[in-house]
Every structure is written in C-alpha cells, then in structure tokens.
Amino acid sequence: MSTVDSRVSVAPRKPPRKPKPAPGSRGLSPLRVLGMAFVWLFTAVNLLVLYWLVSAAFKTPIEIFTKPFALPAHWFERGDPFRNFAYAWDNAGFGRAFLVTVVLVAVSSVVIVLVSAPAAYALTRLGARGADGMTNFVAIGMGVPFQTVVIPLFIGMAEVNLTNDLFGMFLVYVALSLPFTVFLLTGFFKSLPDELEEAAALDGASPLRTFRTIMLPLARGGLVTALILNAIGLWNETLLAIVFLNENANFTLARALFAFNSAASYQSEYGGLIAGVAIVVLPMLVLYLLLARRIITGLTLGAGK
Amino acid sequence: MATVTFDGATRYYAGSPVPAVDGLDLAVADGEFLVLVGPSGCGKSTTLRMLAGLEGVDDGAIRIGERDVTDLPPKDRDIAMVFQNYALYPHMTVADNIGFHLKIAKMPKAERAARVREAAALLDLEPYLDRKPAKLSGGQRQRVAMGRAIVRRPQVFCMDEPLSNLDAKLRVQTRAQIASLQRRLGVTTIYVTHDQVEAMTMGDRVAVLKDGVLQQCDTPIGLFGRPANLFVAGFIGSPAMNLIPTRASGESADVGGTPIPLSPAARAALTSENIVVGIRPEGWRTLPAGDGVTATIEAVEELGSDQYLYCSADTPHLTPDGTAPQPIAVRAPGMSPWRRGDKLGLAPQPGAVHLFDAETGARLPD
Structure with a gap:
C-alpha cells in the first residue's frame, strides 16, 4: 500500500538554494571566460578611477602625486577633511x-x-x-x-x-x-x-x-x-x-x-x-x-x- | 435599442486589390443577437469595426435604426464595444474604467456612481470596484469589459471575440452569462467569433462570412440543417460534415456503390454531372459489414458521450477525380465496442443527405 501515514513525520522538502540552470548554458567556453574577464577588467578600471577621484578630493597635492592610491591622511589629521571641498566651493x-x-x-x-x-x-x-x-x-x-x-x-x-x-x-x-x-x-x-x-x-x-x-x-x-x-x-x-x-x-x-x-x-x-x-x-x-x-x-x- | 443595417458595405485595406468586406447586405433586428462567424481573415472583425466607426466604409452604407452612421465618428454612434483583449485602462480602477464614458458625457457624480454600481452588481464585480485591472483574473477583466459596455445602455453592443482569452471551462460559463445578459437587457448585439460552437449556442441568427462575402445568415438550426453551400456545410458542425464528391447518373448519385436518389428539382439545378453528397457524422446508420457502403475503421475517438469512427470505404470510386478519399466520420453511441480495423456497413439516414453542385458549391433543391 502506498497511502501516506500522516503520523510519520517526513523531513520537509528543501528546495535547492539555486535552481539548476538549463543544461548546456553553464559550461565555461573560452568566449565566456574571455567575456567575463573583459567585463570584470572594465568594471575594475572604472571603480579604480572613481576611487582615485573620490580619495584625491580629500588629499593634498603632494599626497596625490606621491601616493596616488593610498587613503587620504593629511587633511584628516588636521581635523579639516572637507578643506578641499570648501576651497573649491568658495573659489570656483x-x-x-x-x-x-x-x-x-x-x-x-x-x-x-x-x-x-x-x-x-x-x-x-x-x-x-x-x-x-x-x-x-x-x-x-x-x-x-x-x-x-x-x-x-x-x-x-x-x-x-x-x-x-x-x-x-x-x-x-x-x-x-x-x-x-x-x-x-x-x-x-x-x-x-x-x-x-x-x-x-x-x-x-x-x-x-x-x-x-x-x-x-x-x-x-x-x-x-x-x-x-x-x-x-x-x-x-x-x-x-x-x-x-x-x-x-x-x-x-x-x-x-x-x-x-x-x-x-x-x-x-x-x-x-x-x-x-x-x-x-x-x-x-x-x-x-x-x-x-x-x-x-x-x-x-x-x-x- | 435599434436595428442595424449593412447596405452593400464594402471595405478595402491599403495595398490589397480585394476587399476585406465585399458588398455586405445584412439586416439585424432590434434586440437581436447576431453572431458573425468565419475563418480568420474572412472580414468578420472588419465588419464589426466598420459598424463601430473604427474603420472607414469605402462603399455602401451602415444604418443604426433610421440613422445613417456611415460617416459618423465612433463617439456619435451610441455603440459600446467589448474588445478581444478587453482594452481596460490599466491605470484606472474598475469603477473608473466602467464609468469613463459617463464621466466624459458629464454625468453628475452621484448618478454616475449609482450606474456603475448597478452594472457591477449585474456582473458580480462589486468587491473589485477599487482594484486596478492588473489585480484581476482573466474572467474578472472580461466582466469589467462587459460592465464598461452595459453601463452606457447603448443602442448596440459590438463584441469582438470577447471570450477567446479565457480558458475552456470559463468560456463555456461566460458564454451562457453573456447570452442571458443580452436577452435580459434586450440590446441589439453583433458578436464576432471564429468559434462555431459560440456562434451556434449564443446567436439568434448566425452570419457566416468567407473572404469578405456573406455566405449565409440564418438561425443556428437553419444553418445546421440547410447549409446554403459547401463552405457553410463544411464550416458548421464538428466533426465537419462528410462531403463526398461523386457523379450523378440518371436519377441518383453513387456513394460507394449505394445510390442516393436525386429529386427532379435537384437534377434540373445541377450544372454538370459532378455532385457533392454531404452527410453529417450523425447522419449515418451503422450496419453489419456487407450492407450499404462497406468501410474499414481507421481510427476511433472516444468522447464518453459519443464515439467518432473515422472510416475508409472499401469501394474505390468514392472520388471521381482520382484524389485520395477523405476518411468518413461516423458518430456512434459512446462506449460502443468498435475497434480499429473493424469492418462495417454505412447507410445514410433518411433526410440526412445534403446535395451540392460540385461546380458552383451551391445547395441543390430537395
């Protein structure tokens, strides 16, 4: 007999965390790898430019030229982090x-x-x-x-x-x-x-x-x-x-x-x-x-x- | 309430030399439910759109009551239309959708609300008046489209395949609701469908169109019982009528060795010896093999209530022109013991034979 006995507790069905993709759509073809690499590179370069822009906005000229990718320090230590913004706003x-x-x-x-x-x-x-x-x-x-x-x-x-x-x-x-x-x-x-x-x-x-x-x-x-x-x-x-x-x-x-x-x-x-x-x-x-x-x-x- | 008259109405579409609707003459009585039916591209929707004023009329005239509306814009025709995909205004609530025309007609708010509620009650839409169409099921949307039409109390309803987006079960229910609603309201209705079951079950009369030309306009019984030509005979009825091309010789036509008698009137009307004998699946009697037209069962369709047998006749000369003969559909009682490969005899029941001229396609007089 195949009737379900309701007294037996059945482990609740667990859906997969991520539904399986259609067969054949997942393989790592060379084109796909190349494409992914290109997309990530493009994204990384853009993020880097954005980071450089935002961090440089808080730096002194010396910091900008000697440590282009370091976090800004000088104006923060002086307790005036927005000094550049104030300068630009006032002078421009x-x-x-x-x-x-x-x-x-x-x-x-x-x-x-x-x-x-x-x-x-x-x-x-x-x-x-x-x-x-x-x-x-x-x-x-x-x-x-x-x-x-x-x-x-x-x-x-x-x-x-x-x-x-x-x-x-x-x-x-x-x-x-x-x-x-x-x-x-x-x-x-x-x-x-x-x-x-x-x-x-x-x-x-x-x-x-x-x-x-x-x-x-x-x-x-x-x-x-x-x-x-x-x-x-x-x-x-x-x-x-x-x-x-x-x-x-x-x-x-x-x-x-x-x-x-x-x-x-x-x-x-x-x-x-x-x-x-x-x-x-x-x-x-x-x-x-x-x-x-x-x-x-x-x-x-x-x-x- | 009004009559609707098409008087030689003709419509051409740009780029096509043949008219989509060709010289349509049709008179619809006051309060009548007329169904336009035909295969796709036959001009039935164009006919409806001409009546609604959404298409121009290239020739002829259309009248609602005594009024010639041929050149009137849609809004001046006092017509309400139900579209195939309902065309509800997605950004308005159900109540606003139903009341849009009344609002444009500048009806006072209280009166408008009352009319909308009345229409909604008629269609069981009251709980949904504040919802947007996107939050409704297909059947509810269809009812809103109906509500938008009936709230106007127009002279004519135009319905363009309003049920084709519903699932089969809901379609059967809604079919009956629309038909009874129309009878209750008594508004002249032109209803377009490609579904011959809808046509037969809903219409007071049914007009069959093909290639823009009216083939026949009659009551469902008239259409089914006395199809005017080969097209109507083949189009109305499911499974379709068996149309057996054969030759008339002397006073009878020969169907698989069985003579079908021809009346003097029928013989006189024939334009050549080529004749088509039409017998519906339910018009055959099944006999033991050896009697009547001997045939072999090729396929059996069991529907429970009925059984359809598709048979091929054993005698070869069923088609005089040498083309492969169509299987003959025969209705048998449901759950009959027939099996594929069985042999049986077939004979037409008295009064079940339709005769057509093979050259003109016209029905021959009895």
Whole structure:
C-alpha cells in the first residue's frame, strides 16, 4: 500500500538554494571566460578611477602625486577633511553655479519632455500623413554631432542677442535635445496597444483627452526616463556652456569648473580642483544609482514586442 | 435599442486589390443577437469595426435604426464595444474604467456612481470596484469589459471575440452569462467569433462570412440543417460534415456503390454531372459489414458521450477525380465496442443527405 501515514513525520522538502540552470548554458567556453574577464577588467578600471577621484578630493597635492592610491591622511589629521571641498566651493563660484545649473537643467528637461511627448504621440498614434517620414527626419537630427553646428548656432544666437544669456542657453539645450527625446518617446508610444485608443474613442473621448487621460499616464515610465536622461546629459554638458556663457553670473557647474581648472592648476591646488570635479560629478552619479533600474527598463521598453 | 443595417458595405485595406468586406447586405433586428462567424481573415472583425466607426466604409452604407452612421465618428454612434483583449485602462480602477464614458458625457457624480454600481452588481464585480485591472483574473477583466459596455445602455453592443482569452471551462460559463445578459437587457448585439460552437449556442441568427462575402445568415438550426453551400456545410458542425464528391447518373448519385436518389428539382439545378453528397457524422446508420457502403475503421475517438469512427470505404470510386478519399466520420453511441480495423456497413439516414453542385458549391433543391 502506498497511502501516506500522516503520523510519520517526513523531513520537509528543501528546495535547492539555486535552481539548476538549463543544461548546456553553464559550461565555461573560452568566449565566456574571455567575456567575463573583459567585463570584470572594465568594471575594475572604472571603480579604480572613481576611487582615485573620490580619495584625491580629500588629499593634498603632494599626497596625490606621491601616493596616488593610498587613503587620504593629511587633511584628516588636521581635523579639516572637507578643506578641499570648501576651497573649491568658495573659489570656483560653485554656490551660484549650482543654483543656475539646477534651475536650468530642471526647466530645460521638463520643457524638452513637454514638447517631445505630444510630438511623439502625434507622430506615432494619430496616423498623420507622412508621419513615418517625419519621424525619420527627426531621427536624422540625432546623427548630426552638435559640435559641428556650434559656430553657426553661436552666430545665429548672437544675431538675436541670446548669447551669454541663460534663456538663450535654455533654448539651445531644448532644441538640441529634441531629436533624441522625440525618438525615444515614439518607441514608447508605439508599444502601447491600439485598442486603448479605440476604446477611448468609443467612450467618446476627444484625441486631446485620450492623450491626456489615457496615453500620457501609460507612458509615464517613458517620460520619466526621458526626463532623467536629459537631466544627466545637460548637467554634464560643457562645450556649449563654454561657447555660449562668458560671464561668471551665468556659469553652469561644468562651465565654472572649466574656469576653476585654469585658476586652480595655476596655484597647484589639485586637491581643490579634484574636489570641484567631485562636486560636479557626484550628484548625477547618485541620481543614476538611484534610478538605474528605471532608466534601463525605460530604454529597452518598446524594443521587444 | 435599434436595428442595424449593412447596405452593400464594402471595405478595402491599403495595398490589397480585394476587399476585406465585399458588398455586405445584412439586416439585424432590434434586440437581436447576431453572431458573425468565419475563418480568420474572412472580414468578420472588419465588419464589426466598420459598424463601430473604427474603420472607414469605402462603399455602401451602415444604418443604426433610421440613422445613417456611415460617416459618423465612433463617439456619435451610441455603440459600446467589448474588445478581444478587453482594452481596460490599466491605470484606472474598475469603477473608473466602467464609468469613463459617463464621466466624459458629464454625468453628475452621484448618478454616475449609482450606474456603475448597478452594472457591477449585474456582473458580480462589486468587491473589485477599487482594484486596478492588473489585480484581476482573466474572467474578472472580461466582466469589467462587459460592465464598461452595459453601463452606457447603448443602442448596440459590438463584441469582438470577447471570450477567446479565457480558458475552456470559463468560456463555456461566460458564454451562457453573456447570452442571458443580452436577452435580459434586450440590446441589439453583433458578436464576432471564429468559434462555431459560440456562434451556434449564443446567436439568434448566425452570419457566416468567407473572404469578405456573406455566405449565409440564418438561425443556428437553419444553418445546421440547410447549409446554403459547401463552405457553410463544411464550416458548421464538428466533426465537419462528410462531403463526398461523386457523379450523378440518371436519377441518383453513387456513394460507394449505394445510390442516393436525386429529386427532379435537384437534377434540373445541377450544372454538370459532378455532385457533392454531404452527410453529417450523425447522419449515418451503422450496419453489419456487407450492407450499404462497406468501410474499414481507421481510427476511433472516444468522447464518453459519443464515439467518432473515422472510416475508409472499401469501394474505390468514392472520388471521381482520382484524389485520395477523405476518411468518413461516423458518430456512434459512446462506449460502443468498435475497434480499429473493424469492418462495417454505412447507410445514410433518411433526410440526412445534403446535395451540392460540385461546380458552383451551391445547395441543390430537395
């Protein structure tokens, strides 16, 4: 008889700690080993650079050059570990630059998305004549390196007195970011099912209302991704800021850092300089770490199916 | 409540020279449950979408009641639609999904809430009103889609394969619920499906389409009992009707040595001597081997309630054109002792023979 006797205590079934992978997917092929080695090497080099940057920001110039990979000591012993940061903040005009950058980046990113989202929606969902061609035309904009248009852009902006002007900078940022953002969002809107719009049309919603109350909330993931990617890109943007902004009061962080670079290296204040770099880089790094998952899923959404 | 009339409605898709729906003439009575059925690509969904206003009408007209809606946008047609994948708004609660149309129609909040609750009660959805669709089972989502349609009290329901995403058991249950709900509400309903069992069990009438052309529109019994042509005969009924191509000679057609008598009207209507004799699996009598068409059992399907025997006739001239003969399906009582390899005789039951012209495919008069 095979009836189970409930009085006999059976050892509870233990699931494996890690489910077995599919056969054949585990072997250490040469390509796999090579790939793993490359990935780890790449990661290690990047971590090393990050470590060097962060540790050097707390060092004296002598420490930086004699013991590049040791932990910082001098300023800690003097009881003033953040001396370099204070120096950079005070001497580079980062206080105002920080404010300018935060406002400029925030306003630009939001406006970019506000303009791109309806554009992408119209290009993908409204069945407008020539929409595919127009989408491709927008995409071509991504293929033009902005460095090649800096000079004509400067001349044009100078004509209308918008150089060395934060509003002009805002216009340039928005215009140059549109192709990528529109393209990113078209992929997003394309992935949303047609039936939702049809259902909304039968429910009596106008196209504008359908966009606002149905499609926009569904594309929220894509909008947030576009917002973050633009914010990171604009935060780090240097070349245009150097070309267009030449007055301290208008400097963005990256532009201020550039000015600070000449001053600090002249005075051999390398610790302060690197602390300045850290002040510019770290906020975006933290933002990215916090939102990495969201950004990656956002970028691949609409790619499959 | 209203009638629905298709008057020569035609729809072309870009890039295709053949119309997806070709000159459809169909009149649906007020409160009727009409099922559009056919194989995939036959134009049944296109027909429904034309009625809903989601597709343009290239030629002809569509009327709801006396109103010509051919050129009206969907929102002005007073139609509610249930989509195959339900198309629920994922970021709204069940209550908001059901009440979306009423909200757009600017119905006061209290009245709207009452209507939503009434619809939810009808569909056993009351406990779920605050949930998002993602938190519902497939059957519940289907009911929300139904709720969204009935809360509007529209003139016409359009349903586009609303059960095809449910598992088999739930589908049978929901089938009966939708049919009884429709009868209770009395709203004219056009229901698209590729499942002939749904078509037969739910519809007051069933319209069979093929390649965009209406083949026959009749009650389930009419469709089953008097299929208008070879396509309908083969499409309706499962297992399909045995369609045996043969020759008419004199006053009868020959099926495996057994003469099938032809009426004078049938003979007069024939365009050539090629004729197709149609007999459903349940239209055969089984006899001892030697009587009728002698056949050998090739396979036995036991369903418990019924048994289907797939037989090959021993006499060779079942197909006049020399193609390999199709096995003949025969229904026997469930749990019959038949086995593969057994020999038996087959004879059509009186009144179970359908005759078709092999050239035109049309049914011959009795």
